[in-house]
Amino acid sequence: MSPMRYLALGVLLVLGASQIPASAYVLSSSYKWATPPVWRVNPANFSGLSPEMVEAAVRSGPTQWAQAGSTFTFTWGGRVTDTVTAVDGRNVVIFRNVLKPDNSSALASTYSWWKNGVRYDSDITFWMKPFFTGTSGCASGWYIEDVATHEIGHTLGIGHSPLAAATMYYSASRCEQVKRTLAADDIAAVRAQYP
Amino acid sequence: MVPRPAYAMVGLVLGILLATAGCSPDTPLPERVSAAPAAVPRQAPAQTLPEDDEIAALDETLAEADTAIVGIVEAITAERAKNEFGDDVIYSDVDVRLDQLLKGQAAGTARFRMEGGVVQEPDGPLGLEVSESEVPRVGDRGAFLLRAGRALGRGVLLLDGDQVRGRSRLRLQDITARAGRGARGGP
Numbered sequence: 571m572s573p574m575r576y577l578a579l580g581v582l583l584v585l586g587a588s589q590i591p592a593s594a595y596v597l598s599s600s601y602k603w604a605t606p607p608v609w610r611v612n613p614a615n616f617s618g619l620s621p622e623m624v625e626a627a628v629r630s631g632p633t634q635w636a637q638a639g640s641t642f643t644f645t646w647g648g649r650v651t652d653t654v655t656a657v658d659g660r661n662v663v664i665f666r667n668v669l670k671p672d673n674s675s676a677l678a679s680t681y682s683w684w685k686n687g688v689r690y691d692s693d694i695t696f697w698m699k700p701f702f703t704g705t706s707g708c709a710s711g712w713y714i715e716d717v718a719t720h721e722i723g724h725t726l727g728i729g730h731s732p733l734a735a736a737t738m739y740y741s742a743s744r745c746e747q748v749k750r751t752l753a754a755d756d757i758a759a760v761r762a763q764y765p
Numbered sequence: 766m767v768p769r770p771a772y773a774m775v776g777l778v779l780g781i782l783l784a785t786a787g788c789s790p791d792t793p794l795p796e797r798v799s800a801a802p803a804a805v806p807r808q809a810p811a812q813t814l815p816e817d818d819e820i821a822a823l824d825e826t827l828a829e830a831d832t833a834i835v836g837i838v839e840a841i842t843a844e845r846a847k848n849e850f851g852d853d854v855i856y857s858d859v860d861v862r863l864d865q866l867l868k869g870q871a872a873g874t875a876r877f878r879m880e881g882g883v884v885q886e887p888d889g890p891l892g893l894e895v896s897e898s899e900v901p902r903v904g905d906r907g908a909f910l911l912r913a914g915r916a917l918g919r920g921v922l923l924l925d926g927d928q929v930r931g932r933s934r935l936r937l938q939d940i941t942a943r944a945g946r947g948a949r950g951g952p
Contacts, residue, residue, distance in 0.1 A: 596931060599894055654851040657891070671849065672880075673897055673918025675825060680896035681854070681880075686889055693852075724896040732933070734818070741818050 595738065595759030598729030601684035602763065603642070607632075607661050607692065607725070610647035615665040617701045617711075624714060625649060627703040628663050630750060631718030634737075635726060638757045640764035642726060655693035657683045661725070663694045663718070670697045677717050677742065680724040692725035694718070708745035716742060716749035728759045819935055823943055826919050830910040832869030833944050835924075835937065836861040838905045839874065843882035845891075855893040857882030857900050859916070861909060867944035869911075877909060879916035899923065908940045 609632050613624035625648075632644045652662045670676040677699050683691040700711030716737075723738050730740040735748070736755040752760075827833060840860040848854045861875045881900040883892040897918040901907055908929075910920030922929050922940065929935040 598899070601892075601894075656853045657893075658853075666850065670918060672912070672915050672920075674829070675822075676897060676918055678896075679918075681852070682894045682896075684892045684894070685886075695852075721896065724894075729931070741822065 593755050593758045594733050595731050595736070595755050595762070596729035597727055597759065597763055598724070599682070599684070599689075599727035601682075601687065601689045601727060603726075604688040606643045606645055607689075608645045608647040609661050609663065610650045610652075611663040612650050612652050612665070614651075614653075615696075615701065616667045616698060619701065619703055619714075621649065623703040624665075627714035628718045630715045631720075631722040634719050634750065634752055635722055635760055638752055638760045640760045642760055642764040655681060655695065657691050659691050661692050663696070665696045665701075667698045670695075677712055678721050680721045682725055682727075689725070689727070694721045694725070702745075705747060710744050712742055712744060713747060713750065716746060719750050719752070723756065723759070726760055727763055728756070731755050731759070819933060820939065820943065822919055823935065823940065826910050826917050827868065827940075827943055827945075829917055830868060830912050830920060832871055832875070832911040833867035833908065833940075834861060834863055834871050834875055834911070835865035835867065835908045835940075836863045836875065836906070838901045838903050838907070841882065841900070841903060843884050845884050848880070854880050855882045855884055855891070856880060859901060859909075861907075864906075865941070867908070867941055875909075875911075877911045877914055877916050879921065908937065 609629070611625055611628045613619075613621035613628075615624055629646055632646075636643050647661075650660075650662055652660070652664060655662060655664065670679060673679075676697055678694055678696045681693045681695070682689060696714070696717065700709070701714050701717075702708040702711050703714050719737055720742070728738055731738040733739060733753070733755050736753045737749040737751075738756055738759065739749075742749060838859055839862050841857050843855050843857045846854055846856050856878050857880075858876055858878050861877070863871055863873060863875055879898055879900060881893050881895040881898060883890050898916065898921050901921060901923055905923050907921060907923040910917050910922070922933075922935065924930060924937060927937040929937075929940075
């Protein structure tokens with residue numbers, strides 16, 4: 571291949587890459603928290619994880635978003651014993667020992683309620699999957715830190731990003747540890763939602 | 766003959782210059798500001814194209830579905846209820862005028878139930894948003910992947926023309942092709 575062809579190839583590669591959007595977040599809802607939400611967790615789980623480990627892992631989710639340079643903040647409410655979720659103004663994270671009935675591949679689901687124009691209640695259910703915490707020991711499962719950070723993004727009204735590198739990308743690889751920290755796209759999203 | 770990376774590198778640099786010159790002010794680039802250490806954007810891993818993931822998810826959902834249809838939403842009714850676990854939910858019952866049958870049996874108007882929606886309460890509307898699914902609106906056209914009369918998670922694919930709405934790269938043709946039977950005319 572001639573030098574000119576290599577030159578043209580390089581130009582085409584860069585121009586092509588420049589068409590991939592650097593920011594592609596999706597705001598799925600205009601309803602926002604009017605006051606900082608209080609997050610609570612029932613750490614009882616079916617993966618044999620200690621309550622302390624689960625609480626720390628879940629808490630890391632909202633913490634990430636609150637440190638992203640937006641106006642979003644939250645309060646940590648500690649542990650509870652809730653086993654069902656309700657539209658009661660209490661934001662809880664629970665673990666359930668079944669697969670999601672209408673989506674067996676779901677790791678977790680977020681249910682967000684709005685009323686009088688504001689976000690009123692959000693609850694997160696982790697479904698029966700092999701979950702782990704921390705940074706090591708994962709065996710063909712998922713780390714709670716990464717899943718929690720993704721789900722908390724939904725409670726902020728952020729939908730799924732098409733960027734595979736984003737925390738809000740809709741799927742998660744087994745044992746990945748990338749979604750627990752926010753990508754530029756995620757930070758842009760929360761700053762747009764909570765300027 | 767092996768590639769000549771030196772020439773390609775010159776091209777890359779030239780391309781960067783050209784691409785930068787072509788940026789318009791409204792290009793939605795993320796703001797790069799200093800933030801608390803934990804909020805510093807992580808280095809993105811090598812960008813993977815999502816198309817394969819989307820196709821894999823579509824195949825998985827199609828395999829779980831007993832019915833797959835394309836149609837236009839004619840009516841939605843919603844109610845507050847308890848789900849099988851005792852959680853508070855809103856269920857929306859969605860009536861779809863069938864345009865195409867991709868899988869299973871359906872005719873005329875199909876009805877399915879899904880989590881999420883809006884109900885009228887004495888003190889105003891109350892809404893529920895569920896992370897994996899978007900409740901359509903009357904008049905929306907979409908592909909709906911159903912099992913036992915319920916929309917599967919990731920089974921509501923709303924369409925703008927033949928393009929799946931949002932940031933998806935899926936098109937209706939992808940869905941009909943992956944359904945295995947191709948599109949079949951509705952009644």
